[in-house]
Amino acid sequence: MHVAVLGAGYAGLTVARRLERRLPDDVDITVVDESDTHLVQHELHRVIRRPALREVITVPLDEVLARSEVRKARITDVDTDAGVAALATDDGTEELDYDYAAVCLGAETAFYGLSGVEEHAIPLKRLEHAGAIRESVLAAPGGEAIVGGGGLSGIQVAGELAALSDAESLDLDVTVVEMADRIAPGFDAAFADTVRAELEARGVHIETGATVESADDDTVHLADGRELGYDTFVWAGGIQGPAATGGDRPEVRANLRVGDTTFVVGDAGRVVDEAGEAVPAAAQTALREAKVAAANIRKLVRDGDEGGEDGFEPRLDTYRYDSPGWVVSVGDGAVAQVGPVVMSGEPAKAAKAVIGAGHLGSVGAIGRASDLVRTELGWPSADDIDLPAQLLALSHVGRLATLSDPASPGDIQYPLAGAGLAFTDAFAPGSVDLTPFTRLADRNFPDGPASHVGDALSTGIGLFGAMASGSGTRPESDDGEEE
Ligand SMILES: Cc1cc2nc3c(=O)[nH]c(=O)nc-3n(C[C@H](O)[C@H](O)[C@H](O)COP(=O)(O)OP(=O)(O)OC[C@H]3O[C@@H](n4cnc5c(N)ncnc54)[C@H](O)[C@@H]3O)c2cc1C
Known part of the structure; x- marks a missing residue:
């Protein structure tokens, strides 16, 4: 077989x-x-x-x-x-x-046969695309960057470009062009509005109800006759x-x-x-x-x-869509929706980092998971901190990860979230407190590690830990095995 x-x-x-x-x-x-x-x-x-x-x-x-x-x-x-x-x-x-x-x-990226778009735009599906986008904006300081499409990837690309512009003093003009009447179409209006506000706060222009019709080597042509000059054109307009x-x-x-x-x-x-x-x-x-x-x-x-x-x-299992929520990064910020609640700031950032790390942890890439949390949340690297403390913290992340079902992302995200927070504790000047590590393994511990970093963060992490545990599947296991 x-x-x-x-x-x-x-x-x-x-x-x-x-x-x-x-x-x-x-x-x-x-x-x-x-x-x-x-x-x-x-x-x-x-x-x-x-x-x-x-x-x-x-x-x-x-x-x-x-x-x-x-x-x-x-x-x-x-x-x-x-x-x-x-x-x-x-x-x-x-x-x-x-x-x-x-x-x-x-x-794959869909270009919908729009004249010149596939030829001139850079999609974002592979690592080399990310490299090409970076090279293009670095080569044109003071230039215009157009992002076609305001869905999950377009939003996040625009946020990165604005942050890169800041970090490298590029003075880029970043514009998102979205044909629907708001960005993040398909998501709740409260989520979309918050994402828009976060992007605009970072200087990103947003054009909604704006349909890309074609592009040539320096201009994006919209269906309403407007022409947008560009130095970098990223296409995140759809998939096929x-x-x-x-x-x-x-x-x-x-x-x-x-x-x-x-x-x-x-x-x-x-x-x-x-x-x-x-x-x-x-x-x-x-x-x-x-x-x-x-x-x-x-x-x-x-x-x-x-x-x-x-x-x-055999009676086959069926899939039931039951989203726990959504999180997008907006440069160094993030926006998260959990049920009807929309959050930005630290809880959303922590949730974004934890979700990525949770996935890496779930496939057994524990070292990468902790690297991602550290990079996303700007925590110290091995060069900046006491190495034994970091090794100890890392070993606990690994141990916690193995306590969870390594093939089940939902199960691992709560421990990783907690482990991430324990990192903060571990890196607090002068001490490594082991108590949080031992508490992490117990989801039901009443005074869990999230309480160490204040109510707001704890709410974000707790909600995401809980929602990540929902599988969205309806198991019909006839042998008692949890799927
Ligand atoms: C910038 C960006 C940000 C995103 N943000 C989010 C987000 O915040 N939240 C969210 O839920 N989703 C997000 N998404 C969408 C998410 O990444 C995709 O929905 C997800 O990757 C789909 O998973 P998949 O396993 O179906 O396909 P993929 O992850 O695309 O995996 C497909 C695999 O198939 C391989 N493959 C493809 N064609 C061939 C071939 N012909 N032969 C051999 N191998 C092939 C590829 O190499 C790849 O490994 C984002 C996407 C992008 C691009």
């Missing part, structure tokens, strides 16, 4: 790690990705300002996968009827047969399916199954959840869908299409 996981982003890596632990040893698992590293894409915009973060947000796949065969290859086609993926490698082309597969290829599926994002039902043997997970598909709601393309939904897909593949491997001993096809 052979299971293929095609793509190793949020969805693919999560599916693969869960299958490694849940499938019998005699089932072969192959993970195929065109890169040999996992990219924490929701932090990609940070690399524009802080190139060193590139090492922190890329995780070598062979460090975080235990028994899968990792293949570096470009997938050019997936035949779900035949159960075959076509691969292009450095040595030529080949076919990979599978019994079950998860297609987790993510999405991967080339391997013909650019389509197929509609996928809540059990994520397409055909008998194949599942589509994450941005690669347009998932409709068990309530019939369209699920947004996002890291958090990809991670949660991955748990459902892994559970379903395991059931099919165990029972087969024709069913187990009782002869019935």
